Amino acid sequence: MLSRTADNLFWLARYTERAGNVARGLAVASRMAAISARLGDEVAEWRALLTATGGDAGFYRKYDAPSEEAVVHWLVFDPDNPSGILSCFEAARRNARAVRTALTVDMWEALNDGWNHLRQLSPGAAEGENLADFLGWVRERVTLFNGAAQDTMLRAEAWRFVHLGTMLERADNTARLLDVKHALFTPEAEGAVDYVQWQAVLRSVSALRSYQWVYRDRLSARRIAELMILRPELPRSLAACHAEVSDTLEAIAVGQGGRMGECHRQAGLLKAQLRYGRIDDILAAGLHTFLTEMITRTDALGSAIDAFYIRH
């Protein structure tokens, strides 16, 4: 496959996944803000979300304070935010348009219809009462795209680069969403935290119900961290995402007669560490330290993939 095509496929999947994750983050933050409003610290939720999406520097250059209106506008419509939902859809479609021939019609329509709808929306369509519906719609579009890719793509290299993009982005996002709340996972916090906070963390990765199925017990910090980092059954856990990333890279290598490089080594190492890691060790060393390292290494892996397959 053309290197440029692989690049476009990888990024269109990343941007699509990112749009979905920003919508998840927004949905949880808005729910939490509504709950904490009575305590008068709803701004903390919005501030945390900005940190998680990694765009706080850009935000504070344009806005004074993280009010709900400002954060929603920044994360949904603002063209200056490359990780905003509109920007993500636009970038995903731009990448898709450049590789129309490598996409199935269903994938293209999922992206193009979504983009056509989104660019015609007035900002009011994602405000106040409308926000929840809008975010639900974004998640539906992302699910539709993922389903279209899953259901219609030939299991060849094009599919693998799409899947690689989705999984790498998802690993990054889960680490970020968890890191926002890392303060909840210190030994001092145990017991003092509002149950609602735990629920919010799990909800951000659609894992509230899954938690009950896996542990059949009340929510605890240790288990939530274990579920989101190490449990292979949870499709958004770091372990699950990095296993997919590594396996997909292996599959690409097999398709090319075993050609491998640095990216395969890094991916394999991440997969193994998450496969055999222990949650108590991670928590003892500090969750924030661990997640920061994960985010950095996921980023480095992205660069290694780029160096090996794209810009050689």
Place this chain on the structure above:
Amino acid sequence: MRAEDGVRAAYAEIERWLRATPREQLDRKRREAELLFRRIGITFAVYGEGGDPERLIPFDIIPRIIARSEWERLSAGLRQRVRALNAFLADVYGRQEILRAGRIPRALVLENEGFRQEMVGITPPGGVYTHISGIDMVRTGPDEFTVLEDNCRTPSGVSYMLENREAMLRLFPKLCARHRIAPVGRYPEELLQTLKAVAPPRAGADPTVVLLTPGPYNSAYYEHCFLADEMGIEVVEGADLCVQDEVVHMRTTAGPKRVDVIYRRIDDDFLDPEVFRADSLVGVPGLMGAYRAGNVALANAPGGGIADDKAIYPYVPEMVRFYLGEEPLLANVPTWLCERDEDRKYVLSNLDTLVVKLAKGSGGYGMLIGPHATKAQREEFHARILARPGDYIAQPTLALSTCPTVVEQGIAPRHVDLRPFVLSGKEIRIVPGGLTRVALQDGSLIVNSSQGGGTKDTWVLEDEGPGQEHPQSHSQSQSQSAGA
């Protein structure tokens, strides 16, 4: 006359259908068509004019119909014309016999911008220059088609021929079923065969073919992707290709891969910054070296612009006679070259009846349509022609045929032209159909999509019209009984 009757019968059927279909339903179908095109993403990119850069070319739901016998004549004429154009290109970049014989003025060719010195002495693989030709024509009378211009560089529009048919089949399946319409869907396969046929010999049985595009900002980018997809080949940009030791490779995830045939949709000027324009960012440095070494085929060959130049156009009938020893089957529009003293005198004193065009122009820009022009406009062209006579040609206004078209007020006749696509590889192939462009303004003769023209589906009928007996479908049993 049978062709005329067939087309009339076919239109009569369409007319019955139009009369039976309420206006609201037609409008609904029009909106559906637009939605369909928008959804599939068939757009025409217009950058730098403000507004939505991804525009739709208006699609008219009433098809344009050509009778079988009319098509037979037409395609015979097209084959002849394209054979002559290819022979001309091989000649002017080779022995230049037509110039030596004095049949075309030497200076007109050798001093023409379309003539590429870089191509002299190169014999392209298979000896073919214009692999894909789009011949623009108008119907000027019963069984008479006149060529407006030839396109031997990178003609576009074939995706509309294919997608317009798809749209008609989806929107009006019953209407389509009532006619025996020659299918056009084979075009991509025929194109791929044509491209493979001109691969360098060492490429072997399964040559690697790619489509080279200037990128997503090109107005025909959708078409590039569409065609590549249909053929199952890669769409590459200049940066995806690199030349090493006079061999072209594309950058793939598995490392460099050798390329044998390039269907290029980039103008000559931008192909190779080492040979043509040095500031080209979309080309491939070293490409012409690989081409000269015979390691890669380019379709169309560089330098084809000399064959479709508007100043050379009047000589195409002469090419047919010179190279093929035949009389041209397709008519040319009488053309005056303002460069020639006598022609210029005639043009200047007849500006109110003539159409004046830029010899190098395309897209319907910079034209004077005498009968519709104001006195001031005619005076402006008078001055321009005197200042740069070599830049202008003039032609009489033609009695273009019209086709019923859906407009604001209802159904009205609008002028149409036709661009069939002629493929030249080992043999010449023409898919029965083409791109019909329609001038949507009342009385307008300009059909270019950049000037508000639209398109129609083009139906070449397999028989002489619907709603009557189909002698063909009974013929087998008849011949069997005759033989028994």
